[in-house]
Amino acid sequence: MKDILEELQNRRENARQGGGERRNDAQHAKGKLTARERIELLLDEGSFEEYDTFVAHRCTDFEMEKNRPYGDGVVTGWGTINGRMVYVFSQDFTVLGGSVGATHARKICKIMDMAMQNGAPIIGINDSGGARIQEGVDALAGYAEIFQRNILASGVVPQISLIMGPCAGGAVYSPAMTDFIFMVKDSSYMFVTGPDVVKTVTNEHVTAEELGGATTHTRKSSVADGAFTNDVEALAEVRRLVDFLPLNNREKPPVRPFFDDVDRLESSLDTLVPENPNSPYDMKELITKLADEGDFYEIQEEFARNIITGFVRLEGQTVGVVANQPMVLAGCLDIDSARKAARFVRFCDAFEIPLLTLVDVPGFLPGTAQEYDGVIKHGAKLLFAYGEATVPKVTVITRKAYGGAYVVMACKTMRGDINYAWPTAEIAVMGSKGATEILYRSELGDAEKIAARTAEYEDRFANPFVAAERGFIDEVIQPHSTRKRVARAFAMLRGKKRSNPWKKHDNIPL
Numbered sequence: 001m002k003d004i005l006e007e008l009q010n011r012r013e014n015a016r017q018g019g020g021e022r023r024n025d026a027q028h029a030k031g032k033l034t035a036r037e038r039i040e041l042l043l044d045e046g047s048f049e050e051y052d053t054f055v056a057h058r059c060t061d062f063e064m065e066k067n068r069p070y071g072d073g074v075v076t077g078w079g080t081i082n083g084r085m086v087y088v089f090s091q092d093f094t095v096l097g098g099s100v101g102a103t104h105a106r107k108i109c110k111i112m113d114m115a116m117q118n119g120a121p122i123i124g125i126n127d128s129g130g131a132r133i134q135e136g137v138d139a140l141a142g143y144a145e146i147f148q149r150n151i152l153a154s155g156v157v158p159q160i161s162l163i164m165g166p167c168a169g170g171a172v173y174s175p176a177m178t179d180f181i182f183m184v185k186d187s188s189y190m191f192v193t194g195p196d197v198v199k200t201v202t203n204e205h206v207t208a209e210e211l212g213g214a215t216t217h218t219r220k221s222s223v224a225d226g227a228f229t230n231d232v233e234a235l236a237e238v239r240r241l242v243d244f245l246p247l248n249n250r251e252k253p254p255v256r257p258f259f260d261d262v263d264r265l266e267s268s269l270d271t272l273v274p275e276n277p278n279s280p281y282d283m284k285e286l287i288t289k290l291a292d293e294g295d296f297y298e299i300q301e302e303f304a305r306n307i308i309t310g311f312v313r314l315e316g317q318t319v320g321v322v323a324n325q326p327m328v329l330a331g332c333l334d335i336d337s338a339r340k341a342a343r344f345v346r347f348c349d350a351f352e353i354p355l356l357t358l359v360d361v362p363g364f365l366p367g368t369a370q371e372y373d374g375v376i377k378h379g380a381k382l383l384f385a386y387g388e389a390t391v392p393k394v395t396v397i398t399r400k401a402y403g404g405a406y407v408v409m410a411c412k413t414m415r416g417d418i419n420y421a422w423p424t425a426e427i428a429v430m431g432s433k434g435a436t437e438i439l440y441r442s443e444l445g446d447a448e449k450i451a452a453r454t455a456e457y458e459d460r461f462a463n464p465f466v467a468a469e470r471g472f473i474d475e476v477i478q479p480h481s482t483r484k485r486v487a488r489a490f491a492m493l494r495g496k497k498r499s500n501p502w503k504k505h506d507n508i509p510l
């Protein structure tokens with residue numbers, strides 16, 4: 001008996017070595033942690049329950065039968081993050097380059113199936129040379145099995161991808177179909193075709209970092225939702241994100257203890273909007289002053305900064321925030337911001353996270369670039385996402401809410417539940433200057449007359465009261481009381497039940 005116990009221990013020890021000391025050192029030398037070290041930091045101490053530790057591939061091509069490492073290059077199992085269950089797979093680059101063969105894929109699929117059955121998020125740590133070359137089409141079939149599960153799990157359990165090394169070729173499409181992708185600066189990259197192929201085909205000379213590093217994907221392509229300086233920070237931030245999310249689409253997000261007065265008044269908000277309607281101000285100040293303990297988890301911070309998306313808590317409950325940012329492009333909507341916010345709104349709606357929309361939007365960004373690239377279709381994504389959302393929706397207009405952009409940003413008649421405006425709100429078809437130039441074109445030569453017309457238009461429309469008279473605004477509120485009013489609105493909406501007509505699925509303008 002003792003021998004058998006010892007053998008188990010020895011085998012476990014062998015599996016835990018991964019690719020051995022030399023390869024583990026090489027991993028560390030690149031500034032990367034090993035697959036198991038990452039899991040240890042991601043999960044609560046001692047909570048990891050590993051499966052398939054001794055699984056090995058059965059490939060016999062290229063003399064692979066002589067190299068059958070335990071675990072086959074991926075560590076899988078479940079554990080907890082602040083006491084709540086998550087499933088995790090962590091590719092081990094030190095074992096066969098973390099490459100994906102049939103067995104490796106089967107291990108990932110096994111825990112994805114468990115996550116779906118038992119209703120818990122899937123966190124994938126990617127660090128892999130891609131399809132295992134020796135396994136040929138078996139490797140590709142394995143990827144397809146993973147992709148299919150990513151698709152079926154979408155909207156059922158949250159899926160989070162960490163890219164902590166190479167992720168290239170078709171392999172990128174598994175993370176691409178998950179809800180959030182986080183990368184590590186300087187040690188991770190994602191691309192469909194690498195720098196060498198790019199050079200051959202297009203004659204562009206580009207490094208792996210430039211082509212698919214964290215900065216590229218958080219600033220240019222928007223493939224990734226966040227970039228962190230090292231593995232430790234990335235894993236800690238994923239723990240923080242998981243705390244905001246429900247375990248699955250049948251459960252509500254967790255309610256966390258809060259130590260912030262829900263009736264807290266913020267007198268500084270009364271002067272947040274500048275006197276000059278063309279002066280910017282930082283919408284993040286409003287978000288952090290609204291949130292429990294000022295805690296805001298921003299998603300896609302570096303991309304389309306004219307719109308802000310992320311999570312806060314109000315009375316301990318998760319709320320998704322979408323807010324125009326007057327500091328960037330005057331907060332106007334454009335293709336990138338519409339796409340960014342639409343995806344966020346749909347995530348929140350899929351997982352029953354209520355939506356708070358903070359509006360200061362002068363309209364859509366004009367120009368041929370926007371029109372040629374399809375701002376009509378991309379803008380419609382956000383409109384569609386808000387319109388189909390059935391979660392509680394609370395909107396606060398702080399200043400400008402003009403034209404189509406007013407409608408898109410969760411207005412009352414797009415099933416907004418509670419629509420507030422600050423006294424500084426200006427709700428109209430367009431700004432006063434543009435409006436008078438169209439309405440009084442014949443008087444354009446007379447500066448005095450135009451100034452009087454503009455003043456008249458401002459008096460009439462540059463306020464929240466016309467909309468409030470019609471019930472399009474439920475109440476004009478004092479800026480300092482915004483936290484209290486918004487928190488009470490969400491509390492009132494906690495029992496909200498609303499559903500859309502039956503359909504196989506909708507046809508959102510993609």
Ligand code: HXC
Binds near residue numbers: 095099128131133143
């Ligand atoms: C088998 C692989 C491998 C792979 C790496 N290794 N990638 N083994 N299949 N795809 C092995 C190496 O042989 C090596 O083994 C070990 O992993 C570490 O690799 P190195 O090359 O020494 O590491 P490094 O210099 O850091 O380079 C990493 C790398 C490079 C850039 C990822 O290994 C590489 O280019 N790999 C091939 C990438 C690729 O073309 N993959 C297929 C993509 S297409 P030893 O024993 O020496 O330690 C794809 C299609 C998916 O993935 C389709 C889905 C639909």
